[in-house]
Every structure is written in C-alpha cells, then in structure tokens.
Amino acid sequence: MTTSVRGDQLARLLGRWHALPGRRRSPDYAALAAAVRGLLTDGRLALGVRLPAERELAEALAISRTTVSAAYRALRETGHLTSRRGAGSWTTLPHGHRVASSGLWAPDDDLDMIDLGVAASAAPVELVHAARAAADDLPRYLGSSGYHPIGLPELRAAVADGYTARGVPTSAEQILITSGTQQALDLVLRLSVPAGAPVLVETPTYPNALAALAARRARISTHGLDIDHGWDGEMLLGALRQTRPRMAYLIPEFHNPTGHLMPAELRERLVATAHSTGTELIVDEAFVDLPLDDPAMPPPVAVFDRHSRVTSIGGMSKPYWGGLRIGWVRASAPLVQRLAAIRVGVDMASPVLEQLVAVHLLRQSADIVAARRAQLRFRRDALVEALRDQLPEWRFRIPGGGVTLWAELDGPISSALSRAAEDVGVRLAPGPRFGLDGTLERFVRLPFTLAADDLTEAVRRLASVRHDLDHAARPTWRTPTVIA
Structure with missing residues (x-):
C-alpha cells in the first residue's frame, strides 16, 4: 500500500529549503525541487511515498501553487x-532504479571511493587463526541439531567473565548470544516496547537504533547532547521524570556519533531515576572496549542496578570485525529466557562456527584489543591533523575513545556536502541521519576506522568541494549510503 505525506509534514522535512547554499540565484521552483531531491538522496523521504497535492503543499509552505x-x-x-x-x-x-525488498541500497564496489559512512574496522590478523581453531572444535557440535537459541555455553561464560572483570558479577545464565548488537537491540524492543510506547533516546544517536524503534512504532522523545560536554544531567533526568518513558536507549561509552563518555555520577543518578519512573534502560556498550587516551573508565551502568532496570547490549563488531555477527544481551536470567523464546521465532540461533570463532578471539582479547586501540589512536590523530589543516572552520572535540568524530560544520550544509562529496569519491553520513526531524544539518560524523592515508585524502577531497558549495549546480540523484 502506498503511504503518503501531508503538506505540513513535508514542509517540516524541507525546513529552510529556500535558504540552502547555492540557492539564492535559483528560482523558487528549482530550489524546492532540489530540496525534495535532497530529502530522497539522504533517505529522509522514502520512495513510493505519495506527495501532498499542489495546493496543500503551497499552503503549508506559504508560496504560490504555480511554484509547487x-x-x-x-x-x-x-x-x-x-x-x-x-x-x-x-x-x-x-532511470528505473528500484529499492530492494529490504529497503536498503548496498554501496557500489568502487575501489576509488573512500567510504566514511561505515564506522567499522577491517578484521584483525588473529581472525584467520581463530577461524581455523574453531573449525577444529566444530566436530564436537556436529552430532546435535546445531540450534542453541541462548548461545553456546562456552561463549556465554566468556562474555559473562568479561562483565565480571569490569565489576558487574555476571553468570552465563544472564547472557544471550545474538547475531550482532543490532539483533540484541531488536529482541529487547520486541519484548519490552509495544506499539505506541514512549521511548527516550539521545540526539544525535545511532541511525539503526532509530530504525528499530520506528519498526516498533515507538513514540520517541529525545535528549540533546552538547558537542562539547555531552549529556546535561539535569535535563536528561528531567526528561525521564516528565515523559516517564517505557524505555530509554543510551550509549554511555564513547557515544556514537559524538564520542562522549558518561560520568559515573550521572550513571548512578540515571539508574535511580529510571527506577522511580518505571523506565527500562537499554545500555549500548558497543564501544566500551575502545578507550584511546587511557581515561579513568567509569563503572558500567549495570553496577548501579538493584532492580533489574538495566539491560546491557554489546558485541564484537567494533573492537574485532563487523563481519563476525556476534552480539549479546546481559540481563536477569528470567529476562534472558524470555528473550530466547522470542529469538526462536526470529532466526533460531546464531551460527555455531561463528560463536566458536568468537570464543577463540575473546581468549586473545587483551592483545587484539590493545592493538586495535593503538591503530585507532593513530588514525584518529591523523584525521584531526587533516581537519585542522584543511578545514579549520569546522569545530570538533577530540573523542577519548570509540571510532567516530562528530564535527560541527561552518554552515547547515551536511546533506549538500554529502551529495557533493560523492562526485570526488567520498561517502559521508550526513548529520540528519542521526536525528529524527531533519535537523543536525550543521554536523557530520567522521569515523577514523580507515587507514590514515585514506582519511587524509578524504579530508582533502572534502575541502576541495566545501568551498564550491555556495556556487554548486543543481544536485543529481545519489545512492544513499549504508551507515553502520
């Protein structure tokens, strides 16, 4: 069934369409058409959506019907x-392009394209050895059905030991192995967020989390993070008290995309407030293993949980490899059993071989993660140096960990810059992809997971097109990027 967008909704998405860079000398109709193409390009306006009638949109934008x-x-x-x-x-x-049934476009296989849309690193060298060792272990499981909805006991125990080492006593019964962190989030939402339930998220936040919440038809409210200081504790706790959401989704460790680290004092108050408001907390710990400047890591949010309000999710995509689809949920044992029952109806279980690979990698975690941190630290510093040299007008805070830098641009040009960057072989994740309402046009996420030379070259290319944006011609259609 074709969906439709009302005139006031499209007007809200368009924002200040007549004031975009490079539009001042364009007729109003051309500027409006270009703005709609921009919404299609960065995914804020879906395909197959019926636009409002000309008169309705004209009234919403306060322009003539002739212009529309x-x-x-x-x-x-x-x-x-x-x-x-x-x-x-x-x-x-x-040209007849269509969207696959998944609604997703995959990036073209262009060797000259520098992809800054995906914040994930290549696999560590230890992965091949771990895969071979896992293959040697596999015969032990071949006599069974191969379905382990909760996960292999040895992997669950290894993940539980990791939490215990961080100060959160955890048993294997409190761990559910999933097919990546994204599935961990999806399963928790399936269990705990009915359609229309209020949910609080940070803004900006991880786009795929927003997509998962939209799929559950959650009623989303936001808490804005400051580029310099991150969370405003009083405003965050006040938002919990005022909206009393069913659930709150937060990324306290090296937040994606801003890189902020939530202080311990706020974590403790957050859990106490969530208990008083009846709010479940989903804590995304995807980046917890990646401090780059040896900061004093605050205790996990779950340390302060006395009433089973905190569900922690994590995985191996960021410190190890995105192609290893292993994630997990840490929760109370009864909740894990309920999640496992739901999981059977989704994909039965995670692949046994991949779980065995994960076991072997976790046994070498100290060396692998230490090498990853050193690699990311070097690449982050190369990106920072290139930005300061090539784009000194941009403002940013150097993240103390994680894999992304959140840059404030010198104008509301994020989507326009993303389109222009494609012409010089750089894929970007524009700021609006990390929010709900088409705002964040002054920001862009820059991951530092690629080689330092590639990051430097990407910034050089961005600088080459940035200064031409004010005189840019009408943009053409571009394939939306995959963001991870």
Whole structure:
C-alpha cells in the first residue's frame, strides 16, 4: 500500500529549503525541487511515498501553487516523481532504479571511493587463526541439531567473565548470544516496547537504533547532547521524570556519533531515576572496549542496578570485525529466557562456527584489543591533523575513545556536502541521519576506522568541494549510503 505525506509534514522535512547554499540565484521552483531531491538522496523521504497535492503543499509552505506545480514538473523531468491523473504524485528514482525488498541500497564496489559512512574496522590478523581453531572444535557440535537459541555455553561464560572483570558479577545464565548488537537491540524492543510506547533516546544517536524503534512504532522523545560536554544531567533526568518513558536507549561509552563518555555520577543518578519512573534502560556498550587516551573508565551502568532496570547490549563488531555477527544481551536470567523464546521465532540461533570463532578471539582479547586501540589512536590523530589543516572552520572535540568524530560544520550544509562529496569519491553520513526531524544539518560524523592515508585524502577531497558549495549546480540523484 502506498503511504503518503501531508503538506505540513513535508514542509517540516524541507525546513529552510529556500535558504540552502547555492540557492539564492535559483528560482523558487528549482530550489524546492532540489530540496525534495535532497530529502530522497539522504533517505529522509522514502520512495513510493505519495506527495501532498499542489495546493496543500503551497499552503503549508506559504508560496504560490504555480511554484509547487513547476517544482513537481521539474521532479518529473529528472525522474524523481511519477504522476498519474486522479492518483496523485509519488516519489521515484531516475532511470528505473528500484529499492530492494529490504529497503536498503548496498554501496557500489568502487575501489576509488573512500567510504566514511561505515564506522567499522577491517578484521584483525588473529581472525584467520581463530577461524581455523574453531573449525577444529566444530566436530564436537556436529552430532546435535546445531540450534542453541541462548548461545553456546562456552561463549556465554566468556562474555559473562568479561562483565565480571569490569565489576558487574555476571553468570552465563544472564547472557544471550545474538547475531550482532543490532539483533540484541531488536529482541529487547520486541519484548519490552509495544506499539505506541514512549521511548527516550539521545540526539544525535545511532541511525539503526532509530530504525528499530520506528519498526516498533515507538513514540520517541529525545535528549540533546552538547558537542562539547555531552549529556546535561539535569535535563536528561528531567526528561525521564516528565515523559516517564517505557524505555530509554543510551550509549554511555564513547557515544556514537559524538564520542562522549558518561560520568559515573550521572550513571548512578540515571539508574535511580529510571527506577522511580518505571523506565527500562537499554545500555549500548558497543564501544566500551575502545578507550584511546587511557581515561579513568567509569563503572558500567549495570553496577548501579538493584532492580533489574538495566539491560546491557554489546558485541564484537567494533573492537574485532563487523563481519563476525556476534552480539549479546546481559540481563536477569528470567529476562534472558524470555528473550530466547522470542529469538526462536526470529532466526533460531546464531551460527555455531561463528560463536566458536568468537570464543577463540575473546581468549586473545587483551592483545587484539590493545592493538586495535593503538591503530585507532593513530588514525584518529591523523584525521584531526587533516581537519585542522584543511578545514579549520569546522569545530570538533577530540573523542577519548570509540571510532567516530562528530564535527560541527561552518554552515547547515551536511546533506549538500554529502551529495557533493560523492562526485570526488567520498561517502559521508550526513548529520540528519542521526536525528529524527531533519535537523543536525550543521554536523557530520567522521569515523577514523580507515587507514590514515585514506582519511587524509578524504579530508582533502572534502575541502576541495566545501568551498564550491555556495556556487554548486543543481544536485543529481545519489545512492544513499549504508551507515553502520
């Protein structure tokens, strides 16, 4: 069934469409058409959506119907809009491009493209040895069905030991192994967030978490993070007390995308406030193993949990490899059993061989993670140096850990910069992808997981197009990036 967008909704997405860089000398209809193409390009406006009638949009934007008619005509000419008398107009792509059933476009296999949309590192050298050792272990499991919905006992024990070492006594019965951190989040949401339930998230936040919440039809409210200081404790706790959400999703360790680390005092108050408001906390610890400047790591949020309000999720994608789809949930043992029952209806269990690989990697975690931290520290510093040299107008805080830097641009140009960067072989994740309402156009996420030379070259290319944006021609359609 075709969905539709109302005039006021599209107007809100468009924002200040007539004030975008490079638009001052364009006719209003051309500026409006370009703004709609921009929404399609960065994924804020889906394909196959019926746009509002010309009169309705004209009233919402306080412009003439003639301007809207001309903009719709321009979109039809470029292949971004299809119209049929009596049926309306709906969004499309040029040249017959279609969206797969997953709704996802995969990046082209372009060797000259520097992809800054995915914040994940290549595999460590130890992975091959771990895979061979896992293959040697595999015969022990071949006599069974191979379905382990909660996870292999030895992997659950290894993950539990990791939590215990961090100061949170944990048994294997409190661990559920999942197919990546994203599935861990999805399972918890399936269990605990009914349609329409209020949920609090940070903004900016991880785009795929927003997608998971949208799939549950959650009613989302936000707490904004400051680029310099991160969480405002009083405002965060006040938001919990005022909205009393069913659940709050937070990334306290080297927050994605800002890189902030939540202080211990706020963690303790957060858990106490969540208990008083009846709020469940989902704590995403995907980056907890990646401090880069040896900061004094605060205790895990779960340390302060006395009433089973905290569910921790994590995985091996960031410190190890994204291609190893191993994640986990740490929760009370009864909750783990309930999650496992739901998981059977999703994908039965994680692959046995991948779980065995994970066991062997965790046995070498001290060496592997230490090497990863050193690698990321070097690459982060190279990115910082390149930004200061090539784009001194941009403002940022150097993250003390994680894999991403959140940069404030010198204007609300994030989506326009992302489109222009494609022409010089750089993929970006524009700021609005990390929020709900099309804001964050002054920001961009820059991961430092690629080689230092690639990061330096990417910044050089960005600088080369940044200064041309004010005089840019009308943008053309670009394939939306995959963000991870």
